[in-house]
Amino acid sequence: MRHVIEPTDLSINELDELIALAEDIRLNPVKYADCCKGKILAALFYEASTRTRLSFESAMLSLGGSVIGFASADASSAVKGESVADTVRTVSNYADICAIRHPKEGSALVASQYSGIPVINAGDGGHEHPTQTLTDLLTIHTIKRTLSGLTIGFCGDLKFGRTVHSLVKALSLYPNNRFLLVSPNELRAPDYIRATLANRGCEYQEGELLDTHIRHMDVLYMTRVQRERFFNEEDYLRLKDSYILNMAKLVNAKSDLSILHPLPRVNEISMEVDGDPRAQYFNQVRFGKLIRMALILKLLEIVEWRGGRC
Amino acid sequence: MLSIDSIKKGVVIDHIKVGGAMQIYQHLNLDKLDCSVAIIKNAKSGKLGKKDIIKIEDRIDMDLDALGYIDPDITVNIIEDGAITSKLKLSLPDKLINIITCKNPRCITSIEREIVHVFKLWDSREKIYRCAYCEQEYK
Numbered sequence: 199m200r201h202v203i204e205p206t207d208l209s210i211n212e213l214d215e216l217i218a219l220a221e222d223i224r225l226n227p228v229k230y231a232d233c234c235k236g237k238i239l240a241a242l243f244y245e246a247s248t249r250t251r252l253s254f255e256s257a258m259l260s261l262g263g264s265v266i267g268f269a270s271a272d273a274s275s276a277v278k279g280e281s282v283a284d285t286v287r288t289v290s291n292y293a294d295i296c297a298i299r300h301p302k303e304g305s306a307l308v309a310s311q312y313s314g315i316p317v318i319n320a321g322d323g324g325h326e327h328p329t330q331t332l333t334d335l336l337t338i339h340t341i342k343r344t345l346s347g348l349t350i351g352f353c354g355d356l357k358f359g360r361t362v363h364s365l366v367k368a369l370s371l372y373p374n375n376r377f378l379l380v381s382p383n384e385l386r387a388p389d390y391i392r393a394t395l396a397n398r399g400c401e402y403q404e405g406e407l408l409d410t411h412i413r414h415m416d417v418l419y420m421t422r423v424q425r426e427r428f429f430n431e432e433d434y435l436r437l438k439d440s441y442i443l444n445m446a447k448l449v450n451a452k453s454d455l456s457i458l459h460p461l462p463r464v465n466e467i468s469m470e471v472d473g474d475p476r477a478q479y480f481n482q483v484r485f486g487k488l489i490r491m492a493l494i495l496k497l498l499e500i501v502e503w504r505g506g507r508c
Numbered sequence: 509m510l511s512i513d514s515i516k517k518g519v520v521i522d523h524i525k526v527g528g529a530m531q532i533y534q535h536l537n538l539d540k541l542d543c544s545v546a547i548i549k550n551a552k553s554g555k556l557g558k559k560d561i562i563k564i565e566d567r568i569d570m571d572l573d574a575l576g577y578i579d580p581d582i583t584v585n586i587i588e589d590g591a592i593t594s595k596l597k598l599s600l601p602d603k604l605i606n607i608i609t610c611k612n613p614r615c616i617t618s619i620e621r622e623i624v625h626v627f628k629l630w631d632s633r634e635k636i637y638r639c640a641y642c643e644q645e646y647k
C-alpha cells in the first residue's frame with residue numbers, strides 16, 4: 199500500500215507514469231469511466247478548501263466511484279476532539295482511499311501511519327500539497343510536451359509559498375531547466391531552495407522586476423504578494439505594480455509563454471490577461487482533476503505502476 | 509584524583525563534558541535510585557583535559573539515544589564482578605523518539621493525543637534535528 203504525503207514520495211519514473219496516465223485519461227475518458235466502480239473515496243477536510251475537495255470528488259466520480267466525507271471540522275461532530283489517528287482508523291473501514299486536508303503540519307503523515315487504506319495529502323497547513331505540484335507538472339508537460347530544457351519564471355512571494363518551493367524542487371530533477379526567481383528582496387526564495395538548485399547544477403537567476411526577465415520565460419508561475427508581507431509601506435508602494443501581470447508586461451513575453459497560477463487569484467493577474475492564449479491557469483484546474491484521477495487509479499492499484507492498463 | 513570506591517556491578521558513564529553530569533543525572537532520574545550514585549566533577553582526563561563521570565552501583569536501563577543526543581562523546585561502561593564487561597561508545601542518533609518535542613505551534617504534534625515525537629538528524633556536524641512531521645528545526 200502506498201501513500202502520497204509529499205511530492206518526493208514519488209520517483210521521477212512514477213511522476214512520468216502518472217503524467218502519461220493522466221494524458222491517456224484526457225484523451226480516452228470513456229475507457230476509465232467505470233474503473234473505480236464500487237470504490238469509495240473518503241474526503242476528510244478538516245478545513246474548508248472547496249477547490250481541492252471538488253477536484254478530488256469530481257475525479258473519483260468520473261472514474262465511476264463514490265465519495266463520502268466531511269467538508270470542515272465543524273461539519274462533523276464525530277470528528278470533534280477525535281485524534282487524526284482514530285478518525286483515519288475508523289474511516290479505513292468505510293472507504294478504499296482517502297484524501298486528507300488538515301490545518302496542522304504533518305497531519306497527513308500521522309494519518310498514513312494509522313490508515314488501512316492509501317492516504318493522499320490534500321494539504322497539511324503550510325507544509326505540503328503534493329497534488330498541487332502534480333497538477334503543475336502535468337499542466338506544463340501537456341502544454342510544452344516536456345519537463346526539461348525549459349526556462350521557468352516564478353514571480354511573487356517566493357519565501358512563504360510552499361507551492362513554489364515544491365514545484366522548483368520537482369522541476370530541478372529534470373535536466374537543463376533554468377529558473378528565474380522574481381520577487382521583492384524581502385520575499386526571496388529561502389536558502390534551502392537556492393541550495394537545492396545549486397546542488398543539482400541548475401542555472402538560476404534572481405531579480406526584483408518581472409519586466410526584466412519575462413522575455414526569456416517559457417513558463418511563468420505567478421503567486422500573490424500580500425501587503426502584510428512587506429517590511430515597510432515604502433517598498434510595498436514601490437514594488438506592488440511589479441508583481442501584477444497585465445497585457446503591457448506581456449508585450450515582451452514569448453508568444454508561446456504559459457502562464458500558471460495555483461488559484462485563487464486576487465489581483466496579481468489582471469482580468470485582461472484571461473483572454474490571452476498564454477493564460478493557462480483555468481486549464482490548470484482541469485489538469486488538477488486529471489492528475490488526481492491518475493493518482494487514485496495508481497494508489498488503488500487499478501492501474502499498476504509500470505506498464506499495467508485498466 | 510579524588511578516589512571513589514570502584515564498583516562491583518553497575519554502570520560508569522565516562523567522558524561527560526565538564527558541567528554535563530547534572531543534566532544527565534536529571535535526565536536519567538538518578539535521584540529516584542536507592543543505590544549509591546557518585547558524581548565526579550572536573551576529573552582529570554588526558555582526552556578532554558577535564559571531564560565529568562557518573563558511577564551508578566546498579567544495572568539500570570538507559571535510553572542510549574537520549575544520552576547520545578545530550579553528549580555524543582560519552583562512553584558507557586558496564587561493570588560486572590568488578591570488571592568492565594562492555595564499553596559503549598555513543599554517537600548522535602539518527603532518530604530521536606520521545607526525547608524532545610516540537611515547538612512549532614502549527615505542528616500536528618501540538619494537538620494529536622499520545623503522538624510519538626520523532627526527530628530526524630539533519631546535520632550531524634551542526635547537531636541539527638528536524639521534526640519528522642512538520643520538518644521544523646529543533647532549537
Ligand SMILES: [Zn+2]
Nearest residue numbers: 610615639642
Ligand atoms: Zn513538528
